[in-house]
Amino acid sequence: MKLEKNKKQAVVVFSGGQDSTTCLFWAKKRYDEVIALSFDYGQRHKKELECAKAICDEAGVEQHVLSVPLLNELAPNSLTRNDIKVDTEPAVDAPPNSLVEGRNMLFLTYAAIFAKVRGISDIITGVSQSDFSGYPDCRDVFIKSLNVTLNLAMNFQFDIITPLMWLDKADTWALSDELGVFELVKEKTLTCYNGVMGDGCGDCPSCKLRKAGLIEYENRKNTQGE
Numbered sequence: 475m476k477l478e479k480n481k482k483q484a485v486v487v488f489s490g491g492q493d494s495t496t497c498l499f500w501a502k503k504r505y506d507e508v509i510a511l512s513f514d515y516g517q518r519h520k521k522e523l524e525c526a527k528a529i530c531d532e533a534g535v536e537q538h539v540l541s542v543p544l545l546n547e548l549a550p551n552s553l554t555r556n557d558i559k560v561d562t563e564p565a566v567d568a569p570p571n572s573l574v575e576g577r578n579m580l581f582l583t584y585a586a587i588f589a590k591v592r593g594i595s596d597i598i599t600g601v602s603q604s605d606f607s608g609y610p611d612c613r614d615v616f617i618k619s620l621n622v623t624l625n626l627a628m629n630f631q632f633d634i635i636t637p638l639m640w641l642d643k644a645d646t647w648a649l650s651d652e653l654g655v656f657e658l659v660k661e662k663t664l665t666c667y668n669g670v671m672g673d674g675c676g677d678c679p680s681c682k683l684r685k686a687g688l689i690e691y692e693n694r695k696n697t698q699g700e
């Protein structure tokens with residue numbers, strides 16, 4: 475199936491946040507055709523999907539949105555439920571309540587089915603072990619394990635590619651700058667757990683991580699410039 479095509483194609487799992495947006499533009503540089511795959515899993519902040527669409531429009535990338543309402547039914551969490559407040563401090567012994575159990579496994583599995591139907595083997599995701607944040611399905615060992623499982627499940631040579639796996643947030647800012655989309659990522663992505671675009675609410679763990687990374691990146695740049 476793949477041999478019939480000469481075009482290099484990839485599917486990017488795309489939320490419209492800092493990481494997946496950086497991956498989208500990373501992929502655009504390397505592939506002839508990139509398809510963004512977004513998921514509607516009952517996020518409290520519909521704005522996330524609106525942001526994702528706007529970024530795809532600007533990037534000239536085709537976007538598909540898959541609806542997976544079951545996830546919210548199965549695993550209540552602070553990203554989908556209005557009655558669960560997002561932790562402001564990272565949890566010590568337990569995963570944060572923004573963890574959506576099994577989310578990356580399901581999203582990547584759906585992405586694989588979506589990709590195989592189109593004869594595409596390369597699936598790109600913005601997970602990072604460096605910014606682990608207590609999410610077990612962001613770890614490299616999990617991605618490698620799932621890759622093997624998907625290959626066996628569908629008898630297809632998928633390649634799950636994780637450009638950010640070993641990058642911290644400052645490195646990710648640096649990468650977006652290299653790709654020429656630093657401003658776009660800064661202004662138009664939505665990473666905040668409270669649904670505030672760009673720099674966000676400033677209080678949730680996601681905003682804190684993003685901001686600390688930005689400050690570190692700017693410091694590094696200034697030091698290099700001296």
Ligand code: ZN
Binds near residue numbers: 666675
């Ligand atoms: Zn926030």
